Amino acid sequence: MTQHIQMTGRPVISSTGLFTPAESITNEELVASFNEYVRRHNEANADAIASGDMEPLTESSVEFIEKASGIKARHVMAKEPVLDPDVMAPRWPQRSNDELSILAEIGVKAARDALERAGRKPEDVDAVLCAASNMERPYPAMAIEIQQALGIDGFGFDMNVACSSATFGIQTAADYIRAGNAKSVLVVSPEITSGHLNWRDRDSHFIFGDVATAVLVEDAAIAPAQHWDILGTKLKTVFSNNIRNNFGFLNRAYPEDAGGPDKLFVQEGRKVFKEVVPMVAQMIVDEAGRLDIDPTALRRLWLHQANTGMNRLIAHRVLGHEANEDESPTVLDTYGNTSSAGSIIAFHLHSEDLKEGDTGLICSFGAGYSAGTVFVRKAG
Numbered sequence: 001m002t003q004h005i006q007m008t009g010r011p012v013i014s015s016t017g018l019f020t021p022a023e024s025i026t027n028e029e030l031v032a033s034f035n036e037y038v039r040r041h042n043e044a045n046a047d048a049i050a051s052g053d054m055e056p057l058t059e060s061s062v063e064f065i066e067k068a069s070g071i072k073a074r075h076v077m078a079k080e081p082v083l084d085p086d087v088m089a090p091r092w093p094q095r096s097n098d099e100l101s102i103l104a105e106i107g108v109k110a111a112r113d114a115l116e117r118a119g120r121k122p123e124d125v126d127a128v129l130c131a132a133s134n135m136e137r138p139y140p141a142m143a144i145e146i147q148q149a150l151g152i153d154g155f156g157f158d159m160n161v162a163c164s165s166a167t168f169g170i171q172t173a174a175d176y177i178r179a180g181n182a183k184s185v186l187v188v189s190p191e192i193t194s195g196h197l198n199w200r201d202r203d204s205h206f207i208f209g210d211v212a213t214a215v216l217v218e219d220a221a222i223a224p225a226q227h228w229d230i231l232g233t234k235l236k237t238v239f240s241n242n243i244r245n246n247f248g249f250l251n252r253a254y255p256e257d258a259g260g261p262d263k264l265f266v267q268e269g270r271k272v273f274k275e276v277v278p279m280v281a282q283m284i285v286d287e288a289g290r291l292d293i294d295p296t297a298l299r300r301l302w303l304h305q306a307n308t309g310m311n312r313l314i315a316h317r318v319l320g321h322e323a324n325e326d327e328s329p330t331v332l333d334t335y336g337n338t339s340s341a342g343s344i345i346a347f348h349l350h351s352e353d354l355k356e357g358d359t360g361l362i363c364s365f366g367a368g369y370s371a372g373t374v375f376v377r378k379a380g
Contacts, residue, residue, distance in 0.1 A: 007183055010220040011174035013228040013376060014184075016348040017114030017214035019106045023079040024334075027062045027072055027206065030083070034205055035059045037085040058202055065206040068269075070308030074209030074336030076194045077102070088199040090192070103136040104145040106212035107190035111150060114186065114214040118224055125216075126182035128156035131169030132189050133339040133367070134196055135160065138249065146188055154182075162243070163304055163366020164235070165189060165340035166213065170362070170374050171233040173217035183222060187215040191341045196245055198264040207306075208265070209336030213344040228351075228376040231359070234287040236371045238279065242268040243367035267367075277310055280365045281317035287373050288318075288361075296320045298327075299358040302350070304365050305332040305342030314363075340364060356380040 038057040048054035065071060076082055081091035095101060100108070107130060115122065128150070130143035135158050143156030161168045166189045173185035193208035220229070247263040288295040295318045303311045308330060315323035329350040331342065338345060343364050354360065355378065362374040 005221050007180060007219045008221045009178050009180055011177035011217055011230045012220045012223045012379070013170075013230060014120070014216045014218045014223045015114045015118035015227075016216070016344060017110040017112065017117065018345060018348045019109040019113065019212040020335075021075040021077050021106075021210050023077070024073050024075050025079055025083065027065050030206055031060050031062055031065070033083040033085055033088070034199070034202070037088060037200060040085060060202050060205065069206060069337075070330070070332055071206055071336050072333045074206075074334075075211060077106075077192055077210045078194070082194060082199060090194045100149055101136050101142065101145060103132075103142055103190045103192060104149060106192070106210075107142065107146045107188040107214070108149045110190070110212040110214040111146060111186050111188050114216045118216050118218075120184065120216065122151040123153065125150075125152045125184045125186055126154040127173070127176065127185045128152060128154070129169045129172060129185065129187045130156065130158045130190070131161070131165035131187055131340060132158075132191055133160060133162045133165060133193065134191075142190070143188070152186075161237070161340075161370045161372075162368055163306065163339045163342070164364040164368065164370035164372045166215065166344050167233070167340075167362060167364040167372025167374055168235055168370070170215055170217060170230075171235055171372065173215075174230050174233055177217060177219050184216065184218045187217060189213045189341045189344065191339045193337070193339050196247070196265045198261060198266075201261070203269065204265060204267065207337045209338050211335060211338045211341045211345060213341040213348065215344060223379075225380060227379050229379050231293070231375040231377055232287065232291045233375070234283065234373045236279075236283055238369045240275070240369045242271045242275070243369075245367075273307070273310060276365055276369060276371075277313050278317075279369065280363065280371050281314045283371055284314070284318050284361065284363060284373055288375070291375055293359060293375060297359070298361055299354060300326070300350070300360040301328045302343045302346040302360065302362045303328060304363060305330070305335065305346060306337045306366065308332060339366065351378075354378050
């Protein structure tokens with residue numbers, strides 16, 4: 001395909017791919033399950049609660065969830081066990097080492113979608129980056145398993161920057177293109193966030209959903225006519241404990257607490273909101289200035305899908321006015337928070353209508369803290 005083509009060293013987004021699990025959980029279903037768990041817990045501990053030795057658990061509600069997050073539903077890989085008050089976690093048969101891992105499986109589906117949309121074959125791709133908030137295992141790398149399943153002759157590695165993994169992956173892929181070390185790179189983000197969510201925690205049981213996305217980053221010389229020029233990327237990290245997950249291989253060093261609630265997702269939501277919104281908004285404005293882009297003239301913002309309130313405030317500070325659904329589309333309502341995949345889902349589902357020359361922003365932010373911006377312009 002490229003032997004006689006002179007590479008430009010200019011990275012573009014050739015296509016994106018999406019895998020959406022078939023099963024979805026509505027807020028009504030989730031609340032019914034959670035409240036039944038609360039009822040059973042309070043009933044089983046009635047004496048301790050009555051004596052003041054234990055605080056009763058508080059029920060959740062649809063109104064509370066939608067006001068706190070804007071989420072109305074979320075897709076999951078295993079609905080029935082998540083809604084079972086006796087389980088409240090995903091369950092599926094353990095796969096042998098000779099079978100494709102479940103995380104790799106959904107990553108492959110998203111990757112194939114991206115390849116098909118760009119008219120690419122696996123042998124056209126040089127590298128696979130698996131960029132996600134949780135990996136199924138430390139090694140072999142999920143990226144190498146995805147590479148093998150797709151039949152790509154190149155290299156792959158995993159990278160984790162939590163909710164910003166995909167944008168960090170896009171910049172990494174773009175840098176490979178700029179340096180001439182690759183001509184075509186797949187950034188795959190399989191997010192089975194139902195596995196790290198504490199479905200028994202009222203403050204967070206509604207947040208996450210499962211999905212997989214893929215972004216094909218290529219040299220402009222080989223890109224399809226319809227593509228997105230990458231105008232610039234910017235990454236930022238600031239250490240914070242306000243979003244944390246302490247699960248890891250060293251948990252076995254202190255087995256008495258290996259199953260503690262901090263081994264799942266925990267956050268100080270109000271602190272995150274207060275600290276991340278101004279950081280991300282200023283980062284976007286500053287980077288737009290560096291690229292000589294008027295932020296108020298951006299045609300569309302594809303923001304991280306964690307909280308509608310955060311997106312509303314960030315978009316307002318960037319655009320200078322209250323953004324409408326066309327300017328800052330939402331997928332959070334039906335997908336929930338899908339960690340690094342959120343902004344990519346928004347871009348995948350809400351970008352085809354833009355015209356040649358339109359400029360937009362893919363932006364992520366979350367645990368770390370981490371934030372990433374990818375300014376893009378639609379090419380003819």
